[in-house]
Amino acid sequence: MTRGRVGRAAILGLLLAGCVSAAKVADIAPGDRPAEQSDEAGLWLVMERAEANLRSSGRVVEDPALNAYLRSVACKVAPELCADIRIYLVEVPEFNASMAPNGFMSVWTGLMLRCRNEAQLAYILGHEIGHYQRRHTVKQWRAAKDTSNFMLFANIVLAGAGVGVAGYAVDLAAVGGFMAYGRDHEREADAIGFERMVQAGYDPDEAVALWQALIEESEAGEENQPFFFFATHPGMQERVKNLGALAAIAAATEGATNEDAYLAATLPFRGKWLRDELRRRNFGRTEVVLDHLDHAGRNRGEIAYYRGELYRLRGEDGDERKAVEAYQAALAQPDGPAEARRGLGEVYRRMGKPEEARAAFTEYLRLAPDAPDRAMIEAWLASPS
């Protein structure tokens, strides 16, 4: 049989196998594979297709060192399942991670930008592995068969498999659909994530610290909307309360944050992730992200530069002055990028200060010989004031 025929048969079996529900679903064991012709095998097949689509999407960060680091943290929190899990770092500037029943996990770069240290990342990875360990997708699939949501869920499966009118966007939505676990499953994954991070030797207070930072950020956003990650999750405040109680119990545990290791792995990418974050034009939210990153005190020139970029792009009353101050703060730091001078030039030009703009642009071109806008700026510099 061809792969396509196998796929269609498995999906058909998945849709027709209506009498499997209600049986107890055991935790997954290392190396487990679902039985052929089972509904779970159909789910795995759908996710294998979604995984292949993601791999060819061009959105996966392929840097070997960063991927090795991500994998090493996952293996610390789940050594027994590590060999069965594949992690993809996906370039999307939002806080989200998801886990498929076949062991394919995606972590979005917006999440990496927001974690302050390895302990926080370990908690998230432990949470996602909790979904895998408890086979939450299979449980949800079987539960859906007994509800009016079944056809909707089935349509998502078909779309994800490319059987319907699915394109890439629908595939992504389908993957997300699988990740929309019920709140009970989320609470369970929270507890597993917490337990795993503590067992791996991380500071238990960091789980609460992560959610508190996200609450602050969410409240600063223009629409005060929860993150993708929280769409079906227990409320943020409930999560903080539950994790705080767990952390109090674990208070005697000495835990590490491994902040230095986390920053060493992620700082080379942080500028790009900040640029992607700014493109979302959710300026209130981004301002809080920058405040949190500044807290660590590393690469402060870079952070000040992106703060200047935020004010330049937002362009509200008073933002020109704030942008100038931020760019100047960036340039006072050893890692202040040359682009801060371009930003200064743009803002000075907008403020009607041509001489200051000329000085900033001239210095920018000297420091950035391959500037993508060199010819345009040179033409402006050559024009009469």
Added chain:
Amino acid sequence: MFRCLSLVMAILLLAGCTSYAEVAPTRITIKDAYSIDPQIAWSRTQDGKRETWTVDGPLLEQLGFITGLEEGDTLYRVLGEKHAPTYRPTMSESEIMEFVVDSLISTGAHSVTAANLRPAPFGAWPGFRFDLSFQYPSGLDGLGTVLGARRDGGLHLILYTGARLHYFDKHKGTVEALFASIRT
């Protein structure tokens, strides 16, 4: 997530309703702003300040005319996106290039880079031009070139984009001749 899926399906359904009309290879006026010689026959669809021409299909190659963009306008219509980049007349040419890049990304393109921003005539108007490379949402590599100018507070852009494999190059010569034919 189900709401998200519904949105995707709505976009797919609406896309199926887009109607195209033929553009003959004779000089044509774009929104009463300027005229061009299309060089060859194209298919055209219009939507307010935006119109799209294509020969082989918009997912393979397209020529976008954005005419008279004003304060607060977005480059593309992006359903459900409340934070799409908006145009400001105070933008420099560098910032317009940034606006185009960020707008493309808001539509689902990724790995977008812009290069070689330079002065270029837009008919008799002083204009600017830059080049793009990007990936379509599907992961297909794409290339682009953009010609623009500002006139009477409005931004005019012509964006030619296409698949790096074959289609961008297939019509690039035609587009260069079309750019050179602009009369303002």
